[in-house]
Amino acid sequence: MTPQEAAARLREQDRILILTHRRPDGDTVGCAAGLCAALRQADREAYILFNEEITESNRPYAAPYWAPEGYEASFVVSVDIAARQLFHGASEAYLDRVDLAIDHHPSQEFFARETCLDASRAACGEIVYEICAALGEITPAVALPLYAAVSTDTGCFVYANTSANTHRMAAALMETGIDFFAVNKRHFRTKTKKRLQLEADLIANMEFFHQGRGVFMTVSRALMARIGASEDDAEDLSALATIVEGVDCGAVLRELRPDEWKLSLRTGDNGRVDASRACRLLGGGGHAMAAGATLEGSLESVKRRVLEAINSVCGEPGGTDA
Numbered sequence: 001m002t003p004q005e006a007a008a009r010l011r012e013q014d015r016i017l018i019l020t021h022r023r024p025d026g027d028t029v030g031c032a033a034g035l036c037a038a039l040r041q042a043d044r045e046a047y048i049l050f051n052e053e054i055t056e057s058n059r060p061y062a063a064p065y066w067a068p069e070g071y072e073a074s075f076v077v078s079v080d081i082a083a084r085q086l087f088h089g090a091s092e093a094y095l096d097r098v099d100l101a102i103d104h105h106p107s108q109e110f111f112a113r114e115t116c117l118d119a120s121r122a123a124c125g126e127i128v129y130e131i132c133a134a135l136g137e138i139t140p141a142v143a144l145p146l147y148a149a150v151s152t153d154t155g156c157f158v159y160a161n162t163s164a165n166t167h168r169m170a171a172a173l174m175e176t177g178i179d180f181f182a183v184n185k186r187h188f189r190t191k192t193k194k195r196l197q198l199e200a201d202l203i204a205n206m207e208f209f210h211q212g213r214g215v216f217m218t219v220s221r222a223l224m225a226r227i228g229a230s231e232d233d234a235e236d237l238s239a240l241a242t243i244v245e246g247v248d249c250g251a252v253l254r255e256l257r258p259d260e261w262k263l264s265l266r267t268g269d270n271g272r273v274d275a276s277r278a279c280r281l282l283g284g285g286g287h288a289m290a291a292g293a294t295l296e297g298s299l300e301s302v303k304r305r306v307l308e309a310i311n312s313v314c315g316e317p318g319g320t321d322a
């Protein structure tokens with residue numbers, strides 16, 4: 001259904017509960033908060049289901065809207081949730097009773113009764129913006145979390161998914177007078193000291209392969225413990241590998257448990273390495289430029305298997321100097 005149809009459907013409802021996804025990012029939290037504010041302005045009762053995995057940086061958007069414990073919803077909406085496996089603990093009770101899913105992922109599983117999907121949008125926030133505009137006025141309370149949704153899902157308007165529509169929407173949100181600078185400062189120009197220590201260690205211990213076009217970065221449990229880093233500090237470390245000049249294949253390995261490693265593979269837009277194909281060989285999956293897999297074994301054996309997988313999908317034979 002279109003955003004306008006979704007708005008019409010929501011307007012008929014009351015006691016609306018909004019769900020966010022596992023490991024909630026700015027898009028899912030910002031969408032939930034913006035939509036919740038817009039629904040309340042339209043005299044609907046609406047809440048966000050508490051997400052126990054909320055991070056400090058995203059908490060302020062959702063905090064005013066958490067549902068009271070035991071809230072009895074009559075209409076359930078999910079935002080930015082592509083798949084059933086992305087339901088977090090408390091939301092699993094709603095797996096089979098989502099009335100409306102609002103999403104922008106091409107991998108949407110259609111778990112809801114009705115779905116408002118537009119995979120051409122950079123952020124789910126762009127779709128929720130249109131729904132909110134159809135519901136009523138875009139006030140600063142609606143605009144601020146939606147700005148955070150779009151800003152964070154586009155890496156502050158620099159990722160390849162950023163479109164002219166993204167900028168038009170951001171401009172409209174800015175015109176409501178929100179403090180967009182504070183949003184971008186919080187998400188893109190602030191790092192904890194522990195985060196910087198993590199990055200310093202990753203950079204100091206980069207291991208290159210394919211004559212410097214590929215790089216391994218490793219986040220061990222020992223490193224996390226030595227620094228005393230939290231999950232927040234380690235969020236999205238895979239982005240670090242992609243900013244090294246000349247690198248079009250960045251593999252970040254994060255130790256989850258002893259001898260269990262999470263691979264995040266980020267590759268360039270030149271098509272030399274298809275991250276999705278490489279990760280599928282390792283039992284994972286994802287997109288052509290961003291994919292992941294979980295591997296068991298020692299760090300050395302995991303690195304060897306990751307390199308073999310990359311080599312076997314590599315567009316040109318990569319010599320190995322790692």
Ligand SMILES: [Mn+2]
Pocket residue numbers: 027028080104122123124153
């Ligand atoms: Mn998103």
